Amino acid sequence: MTVMGLVVIAGVLAAVISCAAFLVWFERRLLAFFQERYGPNRVGPFGVFQVVADIIKLFFKEDWVPPFSDRAVFVIAPVFVVASVLMSFAVISFAPGICAADLDVGLLFFLAMSSLGVYSIVLGGWASNNKYSLLGALRGAAQMITYEVFMGISLMGVVIMADSFNLKKIVEAQEHLWFCVPQFLGFAIFFIAGVAEARRIPFDLPEAESELVAGYHSEFSSMKFGMFFLGEYLGVTLISSLIVVFFFGGWLGPAFLPPIAWFLIKTFFFIIVFILMRGSLPRPRYDQLMGYGWKVLLPLALLNLFVTGAVVLVWQN
């Protein structure tokens, strides 16, 4: 046990949470830019302190637990959503030596944690005892478990090529060629599944504000609502950094910048892509999303896995 290890843990948590908070402002400004308007620009220079104002406001809002709800579950659900995403960050290698817990089963750990995320949606929606919440929760559960299936399969190509579940080893295996080239299909599927897992527009059907008001978190207020909100942005950060780790060579890059800088630059690129998607796509309908998943993405993910396996075997011989 070293002091360094504890510093890394504290650093990762602080960085990740502040990044997610910063994203709230960043997304609003960027969307405003895409839509030719201003966005938040009043609080502090360029409105950056908008986030601080929002957080303070959330903390001072009434922390209301509806009397008709299932109280214990109602309180636990939002905790789940943030905790499960934050846990996934534990296994990510941000740079050589910067990793909270360098597990050998890192990839599986991430898949397990992202599956836990479903619980927060289902429990939150169920405990609220509200029609919109329940409809949203059902949609959310259906969507997330569907995309869970081939999110896992799409990563198996990476596992085959790197021959490891360890995220550090996966990055190191990309020294000569980033996996986004041989695993392009896997990357595309993982990206789409990631958007669905993070419940981002265009795949924000569980929330679908125009028909379900706010979906599974209709009845949540104060920081409990803030948790779902934070969870969404943490999810975006997580998926972006995982894309970088699995397909874009993690911290690898020309030596004139430190490895961690490369990691951040790449991650931010994908975060921007996430936001751009929100600005350019309408929300599909629930049945269309599910049909698309089962009929298109699942077969493609399986195909990708087998071709990769075969190619690796041929190469080896």
Add this chain to the structure above:
Amino acid sequence: MLTIEEVKNKLSNRFKSAIIHFDHPLRSRLFVDIDKARVREISNEIVRMGGRYLVSIGYDNIARDKTLGLIHTFSLDRDDLFVCLRSAVPAEDPVLDSITPDIPNAGWSEREYMDLLGMKFTGHPKPKRLILSDDWPEGIYPLRKEVPWNLMPPPAENVAYQLDECPEGCTVVPVGPFHPTLHEPAHFAVFVDGETIKGCDYRGFMVHRGIEKLCQTQVTYNEIPFIAERICGICGSVHATSYSQSVELASGLKISRRAEFIRTIMLEIERVHSHLLWLGVAGHLIGFDTVFMQAWRVRESIMWFSEKLTGNRKTYGMIVVGGVRRDITPELKDELAGVLKTIEKELMTIKNAIIGDTAIHRRTKGVGCITNEEARLWSLVGPVARARGIDIDVRRDHPYAAYDEVQFDVPVLDSCDVWATVVVRILETFESIKIIRQALDKMPDGPIMTEFAEDIQPLRHAISAVEAPRGEVVHYLITGEENRPERWRVRAPTYPNLQGVPLMLLNDQFADLPIIIGSIDPCFSCTDRVVKVDVGSGKAIRLTGRELEQISRAKLNAGR
């Protein structure tokens, strides 16, 4: 083509003694006094001739001959003819045959007069309260003359509207009054089975402002255009124009040609900005906020122009009986041409983006389908009807203002879904731009106001229709004494279209509900114009601004 004479002959041959009297002050308006016993038959005959049901007008005639009047109005679109069937029932026994079984769209009109005049309709399939609040006492009929305009019955507790029975195995999911889909209060109880909609009941009329009663009792002809304009926040000029036209028709006033052109321009400006507004809202409803922001940004330029021309971004106060209040100067004319150019260019970009977006196709094609026949049966209007292959447009079928001098196309599609309404509206916006350009070119010089003598003979009837962005607006006027209308009935386009919504929703997905309701561009305040006092969903509350302020202050203090 039927001429007015042919219609008269047909009716009198077929119904002989049931036809009491014909009156046709104009070539395009036919008022027929008929025997109340044969209302249903005669209405059906008009429909067979190609008539399209518009609205019914009930009025209190007790002071004159102890009767309540009821007028069913129809439009024969191909023949540029409005036919109004006037019948009367004795006030002590106001029972009439319902025409709703044959003409479902009359359902609301008839329910309205059950509420407001105490009429009874035999054979009405759903004789429920429509307009009055749940706790309005039975037996007080606000549109009767004996009831003062400012009567305010005390609120009652524990009264609730009985919604339709929920079908077996379904759950009620409430949409409204305060729901992100609806930008004005109205309540849809949606019966869903899983995610599929199996039915819906509507309870609206929550924003009654009593405009009609107010105008029949308190204000004068010349003041009404400004109130009429406030019926709708988006298509105000439409109502003011339609009202002014009805007064002009009743009094025989001929307004100057230049005023007519300016009215045309105002109406089209309204259409442009209303359709852009709708496009934005529709984008928002399917979760595509960029369309929303962009469409509204484009819309700004025409709002700024309106402000320059009239002093207001909306609710222009331009149109009055006898003409318009402000002239379009040469400088404004040039500026308008410039504004149109930018809008056309930017709208073209938006159009290309939307037409080519497969994700939008998936969300709108095959959604909210009703067939052409159903749409005809339910007398849908405006872009909603034109998207179902019904080729109607008041501007072309019953030309008013300067529409007889401009050329334009009426886009009609027959794919019968929400997608078609999107396309129809976008194309119409381009047509509007075309119309404004022509009108600016052809506008003659001349005065913009014609003096209005204000001494109209009482009991003249006039009907005027104007094509609003959402469909046609119908104003029916019966002139009265003391320089104000005896009866003034407004029918907003949402009134018929909203009645078709349950049909559009049937068997669609719950996720499509926002865009289906959105596709008719609902304007609940337009629809709800009639009653006397402001009514909340459960209790009748009527507050002055000062009282409201006091209550909010009291609440604020209590919270401290």
Add this chain to the structure above:
Amino acid sequence: MSDYNLSLFYLLIYSTTVVILVAGMIILSYLLGGRHREPATGEPYESGILSTGSARLRFSAQFYVIAMFFVIFDLETVFLVSWAISVRETGWGGFAVILVFLAFLLSVLVYEWRIGAFDYAVSGREILKSIRKAKGI
């Protein structure tokens, strides 16, 4: 401590921190937040009207079907995962075995597809087609 145990230990510290952090946020907002009580405070939000019927709605059977598919295909993933990590060791033999395994699952997928288990709602195209047909176009 071995490397492996060390990572697990870090993970333990990490997860404890996360739980404390999140719980702290919830508790802080509980302490800081306002309180109020008004006639409608304790009512569920149903678009601003009194709620009708139970919120425990009967939901569509489709959701159970999806849950079943998940069980089928996510179990499949377990085998695929163990194969993926050992491709090089098992060689072509392992490849052939997993191919057979997958053939079964793919046939399940095709079967489900054919019986329309993935069509959660009538597609717009079908609706349009039936309307056209009714009109005789």
